[in-house]
Amino acid sequence: MAEFKLPKNSVVQKGKIFKADADAKNVKSFKIYRWSPDDDENPRMDEFEVNLDDCGPMVLDALIHIKSKIDPTVTFRRSCREGICGSCAMNIDGTNTLACTKSIDDVKTECVNVNPLPHRPVVKDLIPDLNEMYAQYASIEPWLKADTPLPERERLQSPEDSDLLNGKNGHGPSACILCFCCSTACPSYWWNGDKYLGPAVLMQADRFISDTRDEATGERLDQLDDKFKLYRCHTIMNCTSTCPKGLNPAASIANIKRKLAERNA
Amino acid sequence: MSDKKHKSIISPLKAARGMGADKSGFHHWWMQRVTAIALIPLTIWFMFCAVGAIANASYDRALEWLSSPLHAVLMILYVIATLYHAALGLKVVIEDYVHKESLKIASIFFVNFACFAGAVASIYAVLLVSLKG
Numbered sequence: 001m002a003e004f005k006l007p008k009n010s011v012v013q014k015g016k017i018f019k020a021d022a023d024a025k026n027v028k029s030f031k032i033y034r035w036s037p038d039d040d041e042n043p044r045m046d047e048f049e050v051n052l053d054d055c056g057p058m059v060l061d062a063l064i065h066i067k068s069k070i071d072p073t074v075t076f077r078r079s080c081r082e083g084i085c086g087s088c089a090m091n092i093d094g095t096n097t098l099a100c101t102k103s104i105d106d107v108k109t110e111c112v113n114v115n116p117l118p119h120r121p122v123v124k125d126l127i128p129d130l131n132e133m134y135a136q137y138a139s140i141e142p143w144l145k146a147d148t149p150l151p152e153r154e155r156l157q158s159p160e161d162s163d164l165l166n167g168k169n170g171h172g173p174s175a176c177i178l179c180f181c182c183s184t185a186c187p188s189y190w191w192n193g194d195k196y197l198g199p200a201v202l203m204q205a206d207r208f209i210s211d212t213r214d215e216a217t218g219e220r221l222d223q224l225d226d227k228f229k230l231y232r233c234h235t236i237m238n239c240t241s242t243c244p245k246g247l248n249p250a251a252s253i254a255n256i257k258r259k260l261a262e263r264n265a
Numbered sequence: 266m267s268d269k270k271h272k273s274i275i276s277p278l279k280a281a282r283g284m285g286a287d288k289s290g291f292h293h294w295w296m297q298r299v300t301a302i303a304l305i306p307l308t309i310w311f312m313f314c315a316v317g318a319i320a321n322a323s324y325d326r327a328l329e330w331l332s333s334p335l336h337a338v339l340m341i342l343y344v345i346a347t348l349y350h351a352a353l354g355l356k357v358v359i360e361d362y363v364h365k366e367s368l369k370i371a372s373i374f375f376v377n378f379a380c381f382a383g384a385v386a387s388i389y390a391v392l393l394v395s396l397k398g
Contacts, residue, residue: 132277134277135277135280136281138281139278139281139282188361191362191364192360192361194280195283197281222286222288223285223286224290225286225287225288225289225290225291226286226287226289226290227287227289227290228287228290228360229286229290231290231291231293231294232360232361260291261291264291264292265295
């Protein structure tokens with residue numbers, strides 16, 4: 001059955017509190033999920049008071065501030081700090097987003113709650129295990145398949161064709177950075193993530209199905225015509241509302257369903 | 266291996282590919298929508314026409330109403346669309362939340378059987394009334 005209670009060893013405990021310096025005037029506290037595989041302790045929420053006058057504007061800046069100045073054991077992924085690599089995807093203030101593009105000022109609550117992406121095994125602190133999702137990505141064979149021999153120059157697309165991938169506003173499936181905020185926000189993915197591919201991977205499937213240069217459309221649709229892989233999407237739309245890049249994975253899924261209807265109905 | 270403790274080490278890619286696509290996804294999705302659309306006019310007919318005609322009618326008058334070929338056929342279509350739609354929808358709910366394979370298969374079988382039996386019984390009843398009249 002779907003589990004509605006955390007296992008005993010996952011119940012989150014109260015953590016330590018790290019006070020800011022007494023002379024700090026502009027203080028915001030951050031509650032951060034902590035769990036380490038190296039001891040037998042339950043996860044806990046540590047509270048860090050951050051002097052915002054000594055820290056950049058984004059949540060990632062605060063995390064880096066905490067790691068460099070308060071507790072070096074706080075563990076998280078980050079790389080580009082400009083919303084293009086997808087490494088720092090985490091749940092901030094109850095919403096999956098990128099720490100680097102989430103402004104601290106946008107969190108109106110007294111305390112900024114920072115958790116790893118939901119419903120994933122945790123590697124450590126804010127790092128979720130995404131191996132299963134990368135494998136699901138590999139399973140849709142995300143590369144161009146064409147039997148037509150390579151032309152002397154590039155395979156041509158009309159501007160309208162490329163709009164199908166990039167979107168007229170630049171928000172098409174090609175703009176996805178695979179941060180998996182959407183898949184880990186999806187209840188269908190929570191309950192059946194081992195079989196349902198999830199919005200992020202389906203959006204990439206759509207990227208190749210909609211690619212006018214790709215000649216394996218039928219084969220790709222065959223691979224998705226499954227009660228779990230594609231049709232476990234019940235149009236809940238959490239994917240689209242949480243996407244930190246403003247993309248629309250739900251529209252991609254609808255497009256795949258439309259293509260299958262066009263073919264099979 | 267029949268050993269219950271048998272554990273295997275498989276790659277994440279093998280797990281992700283699983284046994285491949287079952288090719289039933291589209292058909293299920295499509296039939297759920299087809300029955301939903303069919304139910305719009307049929308439910309309006311049922312609410313206003315059938316309930317209106319039978320609710321305050323005498324037993325004989327109700328039998329007479331259902332004996333009309335048009336109403337008998339619409340009633341049979343309504344029963345089929347409703348129970349087919351219900352079976353398809355409940356299957357999805359069970360697949361979403363019941364993860365123990367044996368319980369899942371048993372529940373889906375039970376739902377399908379109950380809906381099918383309900384449809385057969387209803388159609389039999391309508392025909393009985395309609396053909397006798």
